[in-house]
Amino acid sequence: EVQLVESGGGLVQPGGSLRLSCAASGFTFSDSWMSWVRQAPRRGLEWVANIKPDGSVKNYVESVKGRFTISRDNAKNSLYLQMNSLRAEDTAMYYCARDHVVYADASDIWGQGTMVAVSS
């Protein structure tokens, strides 16, 4: 079964850190661009970052540059998002997704999400 499962979310104080993980199965992870997308409460979807299959290229939305780092371990079929210096505005459900060239790089597989709450 094709699947993405996120983990690592939780409640953290402003200025704190969290590391999100995304476990992939059912497809060739090492051939896939992967993204993190978030949705804050009562807000729309927001693309956060993506990473090339070999990890050599990473792109970020401006608001997380210098604070978040996307990475992957193809041997473990896993995607990560290291989040540092967290702010209240980072509170959101975080989804990992596969971006597939067959679908013009649209995200065709999504996880169920992991919730991050930044609050004192």
Next chain:
Amino acid sequence: DIQMTQSPSSLSASVGDRVTITCRASQSISNHLNWYQHKPGKAPKLLIYATSTLRSGVPARFSGSGSGTEFTLTINSLQPEDFGTYSCQHRHSYPITFGQGTRLEIK
């Protein structure tokens, strides 16, 4: 950054209705526009990519059109399971951005 603006923000329609959602880009994005459906507690689902190509398995009552800066998602003969939030997304350049979403309620 390219801004994506959807209209309306919400709508209510009846089973069997035809529904149209519009997405406008702040600059030309060619046909690099995708549509997603998102239901509470579930993963977003890709419906249409490259403006008008229906993803396999998505009912044919969904269709997309447009180019440049103006795009539409049309749902013909609305079904009860079509409730949820619909979001457009451009893949023209970085940063990738989404529209704010259109919440569709079934009357």
